[in-house]
Amino acid sequence: MVSHSTRGRAPWFLVVPALLALLLLIAPLLALLTRAPWGSFTEILSSPVALDALRLSFITASIATVLATVLGVPLAWLIARSGLAGTGLARTLVLVPLLIPPVVSGVALLAAFGRRGTLGQFLYDQFGFQLPFTTAGVVLAEAFVAMPFLVIAVEGGFRSVNRQYEEAAATLGASSWTTFRRVTLPLIAPALGAGMVLCWARALGEFGATITFAGNFPGVTQTMPLAVYEALESDPSVAIALSLMLIAICVVVLFALRGNLMRPLAST
Amino acid sequence: MTVSAAFTLERNAFTLKVNLVLRDGEVTAIVGPNGAGKTTLLRALAGLESISSGQIRLDDEVVDDAMSTFVQPRNRACGYFFQNYVLFPHLSALENVAFGLRSRGVPRKEARTQAERLLAQVGIASLSARKPASLSGGQAQRVALARALACKPSLLLLDEPLSAADAATKNDLRAGLVERLRAFDGCCVLVTHDPVDALLLADRVIVLEQGEVVQDDSPADLAAHPRTNYVAALMSLNLIRGEAAEGVLRFGDGREVHIADQSLRGPAAAVVRPEAIGVHREQPLGSARNVWRGVVTLIQPWEDRVRVHVEAETAMVATITTEACAELTLEPGAMVWMSAKAVDIRTYSLAPSNVAEPL
Numbered sequence: 001m002v003s004h005s006t007r008g009r010a011p012w013f014l015v016v017p018a019l020l021a022l023l024l025l026i027a028p029l030l031a032l033l034t035r036a037p038w039g040s041f042t043e044i045l046s047s048p049v050a051l052d053a054l055r056l057s058f059i060t061a062s063i064a065t066v067l068a069t070v071l072g073v074p075l076a077w078l079i080a081r082s083g084l085a086g087t088g089l090a091r092t093l094v095l096v097p098l099l100i101p102p103v104v105s106g107v108a109l110l111a112a113f114g115r116r117g118t119l120g121q122f123l124y125d126q127f128g129f130q131l132p133f134t135t136a137g138v139v140l141a142e143a144f145v146a147m148p149f150l151v152i153a154v155e156g157g158f159r160s161v162n163r164q165y166e167e168a169a170a171t172l173g174a175s176s177w178t179t180f181r182r183v184t185l186p187l188i189a190p191a192l193g194a195g196m197v198l199c200w201a202r203a204l205g206e207f208g209a210t211i212t213f214a215g216n217f218p219g220v221t222q223t224m225p226l227a228v229y230e231a232l233e234s235d236p237s238v239a240i241a242l243s244l245m246l247i248a249i250c251v252v253v254l255f256a257l258r259g260n261l262m263r264p265l266a267s268t
Numbered sequence: 269m270t271v272s273a274a275f276t277l278e279r280n281a282f283t284l285k286v287n288l289v290l291r292d293g294e295v296t297a298i299v300g301p302n303g304a305g306k307t308t309l310l311r312a313l314a315g316l317e318s319i320s321s322g323q324i325r326l327d328d329e330v331v332d333d334a335m336s337t338f339v340q341p342r343n344r345a346c347g348y349f350f351q352n353y354v355l356f357p358h359l360s361a362l363e364n365v366a367f368g369l370r371s372r373g374v375p376r377k378e379a380r381t382q383a384e385r386l387l388a389q390v391g392i393a394s395l396s397a398r399k400p401a402s403l404s405g406g407q408a409q410r411v412a413l414a415r416a417l418a419c420k421p422s423l424l425l426l427d428e429p430l431s432a433a434d435a436a437t438k439n440d441l442r443a444g445l446v447e448r449l450r451a452f453d454g455c456c457v458l459v460t461h462d463p464v465d466a467l468l469l470a471d472r473v474i475v476l477e478q479g480e481v482v483q484d485d486s487p488a489d490l491a492a493h494p495r496t497n498y499v500a501a502l503m504s505l506n507l508i509r510g511e512a513a514e515g516v517l518r519f520g521d522g523r524e525v526h527i528a529d530q531s532l533r534g535p536a537a538a539v540v541r542p543e544a545i546g547v548h549r550e551q552p553l554g555s556a557r558n559v560w561r562g563v564v565t566l567i568q569p570w571e572d573r574v575r576v577h578v579e580a581e582t583a584m585v586a587t588i589t590t591e592a593c594a595e596l597t598l599e600p601g602a603m604v605w606m607s608a609k610a611v612d613i614r615t616y617s618l619a620p621s622n623v624a625e626p627l
Contacts, residue, residue, distance in 0.1 A: 167350075170341040171342070171347070172415070
């Protein structure tokens with residue numbers, strides 16, 4: 001009888017901590033749902049402050065993702081394929097923004113692009129152009145923090161593409177640009193899609209680097225997470241409503257990733 | 269196109285060393301054991317590998333000179349058929365075939381028309397919209413062949429064009445390939461490990477072993493006069509190489525074979541068909557002049573008979589009937605005697621011809 005009752009049952013010393021872990025992860029989210037101001041939900045979300053923050057978040061996260069794609073895909077290629085000396089170091093450096101606290105990223109960005117920063121002073125003196133406390137600064141902060149997600153995903157894509165496809169394209173007369181555009185890029189499309197979605201989601205949620213580098217000006221640099229932070233001091237129910245909005249977006253992203261995007265195309 | 273390839277190519281511990289001229293309208297088969305450098309040779313001609321010394325010329329153009337020039341694959345007029353097809357998985361059969369035409373600047377509509385015609389020629393016009401993942405092995409092979417031929421290459425390089433096909437479709441594919449090669453007027457090089465393919469498809473067979481050309485002959489000569497054990501095994505023959513004089517072929521340290529040709533002298537080979545070798549449990553006392561004693565290493569079914577591999581003074585294979593095998597109670601490890609009449613042993617000179625001698 002013992003063999004029947006214990007068969008397939010997980011031991012208690014794993015089950016108990018596992019359930020506690022799940023509780024730890026889910027309880028705060030459930031608490032948000034129970035505390036949400038369901039009655040005034042649409043009213044809060046359609047307030048000018050919320051709409052501005054939402055619009056700004058979408059625009060900056062999208063531009064940051066485009067920027068990270070245009071620059072990050074070539075960087076991923078360089079790391080995965082070039083065989084140049086120092087690519088191992090480059091790969092490690094790409095991971096740094098993932099690991100350092102976002103507020104530190106903001107301080108670093110200020111050191112580089114602030115009015116008195118290494119590059120910022122040059123930009124201001126030459127072009128009268130400054131990044132801190134501007135919407136462009138938000139984009140830069142988000143790209144800085146989110147680009148590693150894209151680079152890592154796309155680099156994995158490049159590594160998994162069979163080089164013979166590129167050789168076949170070359171024997172068929174394709175230039176390196178045609179080969180990249182018509183063969184390599186379509187083959188890494190799933191990895192690129194996943195990388196872009198992760199990058200966009202990370203940029204959307206960016207807080208520390210943005211508030212440090214770009215400040216918290218409604219309509220200019222106040223993205224959703226910043227609006228949540230500010231609302232918490234004045235009206236917690238608004239903060240909860242905006243937070244639920246962000247969670248909903250993240251859940252949609254999660255489902256997008258579980259679907260087509262993650263399915264490898266070039267498995268044949 | 270005339271291909272002149274005289275080069276060495278070094279990769280890790282492996283060296284490929286060739287000196288070949290391949291002519292227009294000629295189908296050359298490259299055969300050899302695994303790791304002999306067959307695919308490497310094709311890749312060097314296509315520009316997918318660069319050589320270490322020497323030169324490759326396509327007609328009068330130097331496409332690879334270890335010292336100076338290297339023409340990129342896209343600028344060589346080569347069609348390349350990859351062993352595992354390497355069809356672009358995200359493109360339809362039609363787009364795969366049209367890819368080369370589009371890359372070389374043919375307008376979209378014209379490229380599609382030509383690709384459709386090519387697919388029709390290989391007999392799969394109806395599958396043009398299919399993605400490679402939904403094609404059978406045989407269909408994918410035809411698409412890959414059409415793609416390699418699409419840009420009307422002067423040099424067609426085929427890496428094992430029939431190896432990935434199953435036995436049932438292989439004959440069909442081979443017939444299709446023969447037809448396409450007959451219509452092809454350029455220079456064709458095909459790598460194969462199947463002697464039947466080499467004999468049926470090629471005008472000329474080059475045997476590579478360990479990176480060197482060991483034999484370069486017409487299919488008929490290759491079948492009749494194998495120069496190495498590998499070629500002999502491909503042709504299902506036993507080969508003994510040695511020095512001939514006065515009706516005796518001496519090989520190894522002091523061993524000899526009696527042969528019928530009294531006038532043959534110098535480096536020579538003797539071949540015996542496995543069917544012509546007798547197997548005995550006792551020392552035979554017959555008219556056979558050549559008798560060897562050895563140990564059975566392997567017994568395998570062979571068509572309706574049995575092949576007995578024996579490690580004697582040299583490795584030998586005999587084909588005997590199943591009944592004889594049962595009567596002799598043969599099994600691996602058994603001591604046996606083998607015999608062959610001198611008249612059943614075909615001999616020929618191995619004096620240096622157009623091929624560099626191995627060893």
